[in-house]
Structure formats: structure tokens, C-alpha cells
Amino acid sequence: xxxxxxxxxxxxxxxxxxxxxxxxxxxxxxxxxxxxxxxxxxxxxxxxxxxxxxxxxxxxxxxxxxxxxxxxxxxxxxxxxxxxxxxxxxxxxxxxxxxxxxxxxxxxxxxxxxxxxxxxxxxxxxxxxxxxxxxxxxxxxxxxxxxxxxxxxxxxxxxxxxxxxxxxxxxxxxxxxxxxx
Numbered sequence: 001x002x003x004x005x006x007x008x009x010x011x012x013x014x015x016x017x018x019x020x021x022x023x024x025x026x027x028x029x030x031x032x033x034x035x036x037x038x039x040x041x042x043x044x045x046x047x048x049x050x051x052x053x054x055x056x057x058x059x060x061x062x063x064x065x066x067x068x069x070x071x072x073x074x075x076x077x078x079x080x081x082x083x084x085x086x087x088x089x090x091x092x093x094x095x096x097x098x099x100x101x102x103x104x105x106x107x108x109x110x111x112x113x114x115x116x117x118x119x120x121x122x123x124x125x126x127x128x129x130x131x132x133x134x135x136x137x138x139x140x141x142x143x144x145x146x147x148x149x150x151x152x153x154x155x156x157x158x159x160x161x162x163x164x165x166x167x168x169x170x171x172x173x174x175x176x177x178x179x180x181x
Contacts, residue, residue: 097123
């Protein structure tokens with residue numbers, strides 16, 4: 001004899017959907033705030049190198065300025081590219097070992113000091129495969145780099161613009177001497 005199954009009571013939670021909805025909205029809001037915080041942090045890291053570069057460049061003259069207003073005064077002519085304005089004592093140098101030979105940076109730093117340049121540090125470069133010794137310079141200091149290259153007996157073509165280092169990594173130096181093979 002077959003008896004029908006007993007009817008189950010219907011369970012209803014009228015507050016359950018609103019509770020889950022509220023939890024989903026709170027979780028979504030927290031996730032959105034975390035996303036905004038991560039984007040702000042990422043932009044700060046991406047914008048920092050550009051800020052260092054922009055800070056080292058001179059401000060541009062307004063577009064509406066007349067030609068005679070943008071000319072330097074006759075008493076203070078603009079320096080020619082390649083002419084040093086700073087003395088050797090004012091031109092600090094960071095010496096980096098780019099060839100992997102132990103003590104190469106220290107020996108080069110001593111040579112630079114003998115030429116009356118202050119040396120901020122002697123350390124290892126991020127790479128050890130530089131084929132030639134080079135002098136890297138910050139914007140506006142090409143003349144000082146050419147002078148250091150000449151003092152060290154290097155060709156003028158070995159003075160190159162700063163590449164791969166930010167101004168904050170130079171330890172106050174104006175020039176970077178990378179000792180190559």
C-alpha cells in the first residue's frame with residue numbers, strides 16, 4: 001500500500017535576499033576602493049620618472065612672448081654646447097664598474113680624484129658588459145662631460161646623455177663614469 005508522501009512545509013526567508021544584496025554591495029564597494037587605491041599607487045610609480053625628467057628641464061617660454069624677450073641678456077650669453085660652466089671641484093662624479101673586474105671602479109675613482117673632481121661613490125653598474133668606458137651627463141652638463149672625457153684621455157664621442165639612471169640614483173653627482181672593458 002502506497003501512501004502519499006507527507007507535504008513539506010514551505011520555508012520562506014523574506015529578509016534573506018536583502019541581506020545578500022547588502023553584503024554584495026558592501027563587498028563591491030570595498031573592491032572598488034581597493035582598485036582606486038591600486039590605480040593611484042601605480043600612477044605614482046609611473047609618473048615619478050617623468051616628474052624627474054620634467055624637473056630637470058627648463059621651463060618653456062610662453063608662446064606669446066616676442067623673439068627679443070626670449071633672447072638671453074647680452075651680459076650673460078648662453079653657454080655653447082660642449083663648454084664647461086662648472087669647475088672640476090663643482091662637478092661631482094659617480095663612478096660605476098661596468099666591466100666586472102674587481103676594483104675597477106675604485107681605481108677609476110682614484111684617478112678621477114687626482115684630476116680634482118669630487119667622487120660621490122664608486123660602485124657596481126647594473127650591467128657588467130660595457131665594451132667601452134663612457135661618461136654620462138645630466139641635461140645641460142655636456143661641456144663638463146666632454147672635459148672629464150678629455151681629462152681621462154677618452155674620445156669626445158664617449159660623452160653621452162644620461163641613460164638608464166634617474167637623477168635620484170646619482171647620489172648628488174653631475175656626471176657618471178662607467179668603466180668598461
